[in-house]
Amino acid sequence: MSPKFAAETEAACPIYLVSPDDLAGWKSGDGAQWADWVTAAGFAGKPGELCLLPTGSSVAGAIFGLGGDAAQSRTRFALAQAVTQLPEGPWRIASDHPVDMLSEQSLAWLLASYRFDRYAAQDKPGAQLVAPKGVDAKRLEAIAAGECLTRDLINTPASDMGPEELEVAAHALAREFGASFDVVQGDGLLEENFPMIHAVGRASPREPRLLDMRWGEHGPRLTLVGKGVCFDTGGLNLKPGRSMGLMKKDMGGAATVLGLARMIMALGLRLRLRVLIPAVENSVSGNSFRPQDVLTSRKGLTVEINNTDAEGRLVLADALAYADEESPDLMVSMATLTGAARVAVGPDLAPFYTNSATAARALAAGGDRARDPVWQMPFHEPYESMIEPDIADLDNAPSGGFAGSITAALFLRRFVEGTQNYVHFDIYGWQPSSAPARPKGGVGQGARALLQALPELLDLSDAT
Incomplete structure (x- = not known):
């Protein structure tokens, strides 16, 4: 069930958010009756500190430490740390803070309520938050619901999340919001001219x-393309066991665009949304595609296969070429595409590529405001020669090991000609260790930044 805010009630206990510099003022103001108690407890406003405030034999409220400016810049969604420590019941943020900060901490509370309980029961926090005045509660609930969908899809193992199961999940989302839904599968992919999607997935x-x-009948056209490789063995270029361990998350791009689509549809944004997901399993069998094969793409470009483990760009290429035939106002691809991106920026940042300075500024600002960190990488054109082999138009896995994320992005860009505004995200889709509001496991990246940036990327002046 998607996390929700508690109903407004006078019975909600206050929780005060303070920094070390705020503490003295709080003790002489709102917290005067608890000043001695808090001092005796040793509370200093350090990041993540929590002190329950008494009234008789029960709890009257709580005070939570945000830490100083340096700590606040290093830790987003700080209030999530308090959610599981608070007694059951409704709570309200009592401190006076800017709306952006209240929105961040309110979303932190909602996201901290997420549990992946498909296979084992999980204790859920009993503390609920009343939406602070001034925050857009509907928007925050829509964002949390989209993020939870993304997490659920990524966390589900491939035994229960193959191409068919991903189709079922996407179709359920379409039905919920009255969107149309079509599927081309199996040998139909060859008949409908999606040869590279078929080649990658045919061994399974x-x-x-x-x-x-498709959803929406009015407004600008937004197309989201998500990599849906439900499990990646590497194909005949078989991954070692250590590298295969997290490959259930290789459909993280698909999961993220579905989560973003859910946000957009729940908010009723005035746009025409299309979501394309090539859903495959990259397996090994007698009919696996092979190193040195040359595939002809939907676009007609030929691709020499120099590593069957660089399959994500192949399925995305056919989907991007298909999307590009309509020349949408904005096209975004999202994929767990390269290990090189992780080496470059680590697991927390979502690198993105665009030729548009306007889009780059909007996404950077959107990421900052939504607390969804992103980082622009370059479409460095001198590297184009690296993806051009001798016997075909393109090479799916250039040798040498340099600039792996950039060359993958350049490869994808070759399949987008009619769309002027194209953005590619090379995400990780996984939280390697628990952090506030982000338990270890699947996680959405870039979706909130995109949602925040959409009014600048597209004309949404009539959006609701």
Whole structure:
């Protein structure tokens, strides 16, 4: 169930958010009756500190430490740390803070309520937050619901999240919001001219497919393309066991665009949304595609296969070429595409590529405001020669090991010609260790930044 705010009630206990510099003022003001108690407890406003405030034999409220400016810049969603420590019941943020800060901490509370309980019961926090005045509660609940969908999809193991199951999840989302939904699968991919999606997925008994969802009848056209490799063995260039361990998350791009789509539809944004997901399993069998094969893409460009483990860009290429035939106002691809991106920026930052300075500024600002960190990487054109082999138009895995994320982005860009505004995200989709509001496991990246930036990326002046 998607996390929700508690109903407004006078019974909600206050929680005060303070920094070390705020503490003395709080003790002489709102917290005067608890000043001695807090001092005796040793509370100093350090990041993550929590002190329950008594009234008789029960709890009257709590005070939570934000830390100083340096700590606040290093830790986002800080209030999430308090959620599981607070007694059951409704709570309200009593401190006076800017709306952006209240929105961040309110979203932190909602996201901290997430539990992946498909296979084992999980204790859920009983403390609920009343939405602070001034925050857009509907928007925050929509964002939390989209993020929780993304997490659920990524966290589900491939045994229960293959191409067909991903189709079922996407179709359920389409039905919920009255979107249209089409599928091309199996040998139909060859008949409909999606040869690279078919080539990558044909070795698996779980048929490859292309999912196509459309929603909205008015406004600018936004197309989201998500990599849906439900499990990646590496194909004939088999991954070692250590590298295969997290490959259930290789459909993280698909999960993230579905989460973002859910946010957009729940908020009723005035745009025409299309979501394309090539859903495959990269397996090994007698009909696996091979190193040195040359594939002809939907666009007609030929691709020499120099590593069957660089399959994500192949399925995305056919989907991008298909999307580009409509020349949408904005096209965004999201994929757990390269290890090189992780080496460059680590697991927490979502690198993105665009030729538009306007889009780059909007996404950077959107990421800052939404507390969804992103980082622009370059479409460095001198590297184009690295993806041009001798016997085909393109090379799916240039040798040498340099600039792996950039060359993958340049490869994808070759399949987008009619769309002027194209953004590619090379995300990780996984939280390697627990952090506030982000338990270890699947996580959305870039979706909140995109949602925040959409009014600048597209004309949404009539959006609701």
